[in-house]
Amino acid sequence: MPAKSMDELVSLCKRRGFIFQSGDIYGGLKGMYDFGPLGVELKKNLKDAWWQAMVYERDDVEGLDSATIGHRKLFTYSGHVDTFSDPLVDCKDCKNRMRADHIKDGKCDKCGSTNLTEARNFNLMFKTHIGPVESDENIGYLRPETAQHIFANFKNVVDSTARKIPFGIAQQGKAYRNEIVARNFVFRVREFEQMELEFFVKPGEDEKWHEYWLEERLNWWAAQGVPRDKIDVEDVAKNDLAHYSKRTFDLHYHYPHGPDELEGIANRTDYDLGNHTKAQGEFEISAKVHANTESTTKMAMMDDDAQKWYIPFVIEPSAGVERGILAVLNEAYTHEDLGDGKDRIVLKFKPHLSPIKAAVIPLAKNKPELVAKAQEIKNTLQKLGIGRILFENTGNVGKAYRRHDEVGTPLCITVDFETLEQSPASVTVRDRDTMEQERILIADLPAYVVTKLSQ
Numbered sequence: 001m002p003a004k005s006m007d008e009l010v011s012l013c014k015r016r017g018f019i020f021q022s023g024d025i026y027g028g029l030k031g032m033y034d035f036g037p038l039g040v041e042l043k044k045n046l047k048d049a050w051w052q053a054m055v056y057e058r059d060d061v062e063g064l065d066s067a068t069i070g071h072r073k074l075f076t077y078s079g080h081v082d083t084f085s086d087p088l089v090d091c092k093d094c095k096n097r098m099r100a101d102h103i104k105d106g107k108c109d110k111c112g113s114t115n116l117t118e119a120r121n122f123n124l125m126f127k128t129h130i131g132p133v134e135s136d137e138n139i140g141y142l143r144p145e146t147a148q149h150i151f152a153n154f155k156n157v158v159d160s161t162a163r164k165i166p167f168g169i170a171q172q173g174k175a176y177r178n179e180i181v182a183r184n185f186v187f188r189v190r191e192f193e194q195m196e197l198e199f200f201v202k203p204g205e206d207e208k209w210h211e212y213w214l215e216e217r218l219n220w221w222a223a224q225g226v227p228r229d230k231i232d233v234e235d236v237a238k239n240d241l242a243h244y245s246k247r248t249f250d251l252h253y254h255y256p257h258g259p260d261e262l263e264g265i266a267n268r269t270d271y272d273l274g275n276h277t278k279a280q281g282e283f284e285i286s287a288k289v290h291a292n293t294e295s296t297t298k299m300a301m302m303d304d305d306a307q308k309w310y311i312p313f314v315i316e317p318s319a320g321v322e323r324g325i326l327a328v329l330n331e332a333y334t335h336e337d338l339g340d341g342k343d344r345i346v347l348k349f350k351p352h353l354s355p356i357k358a359a360v361i362p363l364a365k366n367k368p369e370l371v372a373k374a375q376e377i378k379n380t381l382q383k384l385g386i387g388r389i390l391f392e393n394t395g396n397v398g399k400a401y402r403r404h405d406e407v408g409t410p411l412c413i414t415v416d417f418e419t420l421e422q423s424p425a426s427v428t429v430r431d432r433d434t435m436e437q438e439r440i441l442i443a444d445l446p447a448y449v450v451t452k453l454s455q
């Protein structure tokens, strides 16, 4: 059963070193979080699983890793400078600031007053200056999404890979949004990571691909331990659609704070490449684009059948890493009653997501032979390249099991006195979920661990 409350997750994350409030030694920085020793592994594993499915296992997607500060023209022609804003409202009584579209019953969510200002648009982009001169010419923006750099590199990728439509460009990395209100732990933050695919298709084939990507993405989340029945697919109503979207599916996961967006899968039409292309007048662009006289590049492909250049449509599955981590943590969180007044908290992560794959534990920490054997086993397993193997020399096996349950380590391997006496030698392997213990020959351990972790 998932966690009962966000507080349980926040507390586990801090206690075990997954996620810390950023800048907490100075009172904390709202909307910013730092990933600790286990959080960094979990995040990496989730991103790797996405890359594996979206790039390596496909033959129609290329990767990209762009700069995170963008050219002012990139975000001007994309429409972000004019329209990437949320409606901001102030409470005249307690000075609380809120997003107008999140206000309930016209009342301040802090003091309940209805004495509120009119809504005004607040641009969410973080602005900076590039180089030493603080002039308008040198303005740059921290990217609010990874997508725009993908569009800007469309031709570079096509020309360097000889890709034909349909194909996609995938990117993961930081995005920055100066959210009016950051809340619900890492759900809504001001600095986060996205995993985005821009999949370029022929106009007319967009609807089919849009449905296809919805299925792919739901299946992927299920493989990460976030089952389909915990995700509501919202076919966003026409009047709620972003101005660039023909149709959007929002995946709403049942978070501890309620159902909320985990991923958006949008049909962005030819809006983006149409915005950034040179010679807009030469193409039949269906979207209402920003007139662009400054782009140096035509973002077009040749239709071999019609012998005509056209601007591709884009299907965009865009997921937040932090929101994914929150969903995965919530699903993995299990409070088990073990009978006899005993209980345990266990994170039942899919093994590929577990921050630590196996802990190797000598039964006693003051016995050099046990410690040396455990260290040797750790080194051998580490070389398999399956993620982090932890050498755990605390001398208390019971406590180590408890701790590793709580951080989701699938296997604990204990080296005991029998190990030293036997030939061929064996160790005890404890399974996180069943708590069953098996004796495994050290020689068989690498194959055993690899098999168990791939289940």
Ligand code: ATP
Pocket: 145, 177, 179, 186, 187, 188, 189, 190, 192, 194, 261, 262, 263, 264, 318, 319, 320, 321, 322, 323
């Ligand atoms: P919301 O409506 O919740 O503000 P959005 O519709 O603006 O989100 P998109 O622009 O579609 O979000 O961004 C794609 C994905 O990036 C979202 O589905 C989400 O997972 C993630 N994301 C967006 N904003 C944030 C944020 N402030 N904190 C964490 N993740 C975010």
